[in-house]
Amino acid sequence: MQDFAEAFTVAFGLVGALDADLVEIVVLSLRVSLAAMVVSCVIGLPLGGWLAISRFRGRGVMLVVVNALMGLPPVVVGLMVYLNFSRAGPFGWLGLLYTPTAMIVAQTILITPIIAALSRQVLEDLNTEYAEQLRSLNVTGFRVVRTLVWDARFPLLTVALAGFGRAVAEVGAVIIVGGNIDHLTRVMTTAIALETSKGDLPMALALGIVLLLIALGVNALVMSLRATAARYAYA
Amino acid sequence: MLRAVIDPPAPAAPEGAASTRLRTRNIVLKIDGKSVLDGVTLDFDPDRLTVIMGPNGAGKSLLLRILHGLLKPTGGEVSWGGGPAGPPRQAMVFQKPVLLRRSVAANIDYVLPKSECRDGEECAGLLARVGLAHKARQAARLLSGGEQQRLALARALATKPEALFLDEPTASLDPPSVLMIEQLVKEIQSTGTKVLFVTHDVAQARRLADDVVFLHRGCVTDHAPAADFFGGACSPVAADFLAGKIVI
Ligand SMILES: Nc1ncnc2c1ncn2[C@@H]1O[C@H](COP(=O)(O)OP(=O)(O)OP(=O)(O)O)[C@@H](O)[C@H]1O
Ligand SMILES: [Mg+2]
Numbered sequence: 375m376q377d378f379a380e381a382f383t384v385a386f387g388l389v390g391a392l393d394a395d396l397v398e399i400v401v402l403s404l405r406v407s408l409a410a411m412v413v414s415c416v417i418g419l420p421l422g423g424w425l426a427i428s429r430f431r432g433r434g435v436m437l438v439v440v441n442a443l444m445g446l447p448p449v450v451v452g453l454m455v456y457l458n459f460s461r462a463g464p465f466g467w468l469g470l471l472y473t474p475t476a477m478i479v480a481q482t483i484l485i486t487p488i489i490a491a492l493s494r495q496v497l498e499d500l501n502t503e504y505a506e507q508l509r510s511l512n513v514t515g516f517r518v519v520r521t522l523v524w525d526a527r528f529p530l531l532t533v534a535l536a537g538f539g540r541a542v543a544e545v546g547a548v549i550i551v552g553g554n555i556d557h558l559t560r561v562m563t564t565a566i567a568l569e570t571s572k573g574d575l576p577m578a579l580a581l582g583i584v585l586l587l588i589a590l591g592v593n594a595l596v597m598s599l600r601a602t603a604a605r606y607a608y609a
Numbered sequence: 610m611l612r613a614v615i616d617p618p619a620p621a622a623p624e625g626a627a628s629t630r631l632r633t634r635n636i637v638l639k640i641d642g643k644s645v646l647d648g649v650t651l652d653f654d655p656d657r658l659t660v661i662m663g664p665n666g667a668g669k670s671l672l673l674r675i676l677h678g679l680l681k682p683t684g685g686e687v688s689w690g691g692g693p694a695g696p697p698r699q700a701m702v703f704q705k706p707v708l709l710r711r712s713v714a715a716n717i718d719y720v721l722p723k724s725e726c727r728d729g730e731e732c733a734g735l736l737a738r739v740g741l742a743h744k745a746r747q748a749a750r751l752l753s754g755g756e757q758q759r760l761a762l763a764r765a766l767a768t769k770p771e772a773l774f775l776d777e778p779t780a781s782l783d784p785p786s787v788l789m790i791e792q793l794v795k796e797i798q799s800t801g802t803k804v805l806f807v808t809h810d811v812a813q814a815r816r817l818a819d820d821v822v823f824l825h826r827g828c829v830t831d832h833a834p835a836a837d838f839f840g841g842a843c844s845p846v847a848a849d850f851l852a853g854k855i856v857i
Contacts, residue, residue, distance in 0.1 A: 507703065510677065511764075525710040606710075607710070
């Protein structure tokens with residue numbers, strides 16, 4: 375118990391003093407997960423928009439698949455990316471294994487289905503409301519998607535944040551493709567796993583605290599976005 | 610280049626809005642096997658303001674959607690003018706206005722050509738015409754019901770329609786706004802736009818209509834010049850309706 379309390383004290387000390395190692399790990403985590411979020415939005419939003427407004431054979435199947443992919447186990451994604459990027463794999467020549475780029479790729483694969491599925495729902499609901507009016511105004515094709523995406527900007531931002539939250543808290547994929555290399559691919563979650571197993575509880579706890587704070591921050595942001603949207607009746 | 614030499618230049622649109630001569634032939638609309646419009650045949654005079662009346666559920670909104678091309682009828686046809694130009698520019702104000710999640714001004718700018726929104730003059734002018742100039746910056750969906758309808762009308766006008774479909778556009782307006790909108794609608798008709806105006810309000814129909822279509826249970830019972838229609842030359846159902854009796 376004594377150890378435990380001490381660990382907490384040291385942990386808060388590390389956070390308070392902005393310990394260099396700690397900051398480096400946190401910054402890398404944020405960089406990787408924000409990049410994954412941006413790439414996922416670039417792929418997932420248009421995909422969600424397309425699924426929301428188009429009607430084609432096999433759409434139902436596609437929706438089921440995309441929804442199912444939301445629950446992809448991170449370790450499986452990690453393994454897939456690993457196989458592709460390992461020396462013998464099809465993308466081995468890129469030499470990306472154990473780099474932050476590989477981690478971004480893995481997290482992108484993990485959260486793109488989330489962004490696509492959630493944004494499809496958001497955009498489809500809005501489209502039910504807008505479709506007839508837009509047709510009446512002679513708005514067609516890509517401009518419809520643009521209009522829907524812009525007018526759903528608040529709910530879509532919360533979708534993006536949900537993706538970021540999932541990415542930043544995930545450990546299974548990044549540990550496989552990143553390798554948890556000190557100063558290179560060590561992020562918060564992989565560092566926590568390592569420090570805990572090494573018995574360095576203060577560092578693990580300090581990172582855990584920061585991760586929790588980030589989760590809290592993301593949720594606070596989501597709440598305030600919702601409130602802002604409601605205030606302007608843009609939700 | 611060669612094409613331009615061979616093809617004669619497209620003829621300029623004929624005077625007098627021939628392309629807004631709207632006709633329907635035997636329109637039938639079935640929803641779940643039930644006829645909600647049944648054999649609607651109408652010829653609309655482009656130079657007259659047509660008011661469509663009828664009790665709730667008569668099929669007025671559905672007919673307007675079909676005329677505007679939003680809904681494909683089960684049978685029959687809608688045609689414009691017969692010329693090769695195709696349907697004219699048209700706009701519709703829905704019974705329930707659908708506004709974009711943007712500011713009042715942005716809702717107008719959305720339909721204006723880019724060059725016209727830059728200085729904001731066009732937009733301001735349109736808002737002034739519906740009495741919303743002072744609300745330009747406000748979020749559109751926070752407007753009151755009546756203000757939303759007026760904004761929807763201003764947005765429809767921003768498309769410079771040659772045919773304008775109005776589905777009870779004054780249903781939730783206060784009396785001064787009703788008169789303002791009626792004035793505006795008359796102006797629009799007088800500048801050559803064909804207006805079709807749906808209303809329940811008999812007094813309003815009297816004020817606006819050049820000719821009246823009366824719809825009952827999906828059938829046209831009357832299509833007559835306003836003077837005749839209100840002068841007593843109408844069908845028994847329409848007479849009951851005008852007399853304030855409940856028509857189902
Ligand atoms: N999508 C739909 N599915 C089933 N029935 C419908 C649908 N849309 C309209 N109807 C039915 O068609 C009939 C005509 O509807 P419509 O909206 O055209 O009436 P209306 O004349 O505009 O009435 P109101 O004066 O109340 O606006 C109604 O009985 C309505 O219940
Ligand atoms: Mg109606």
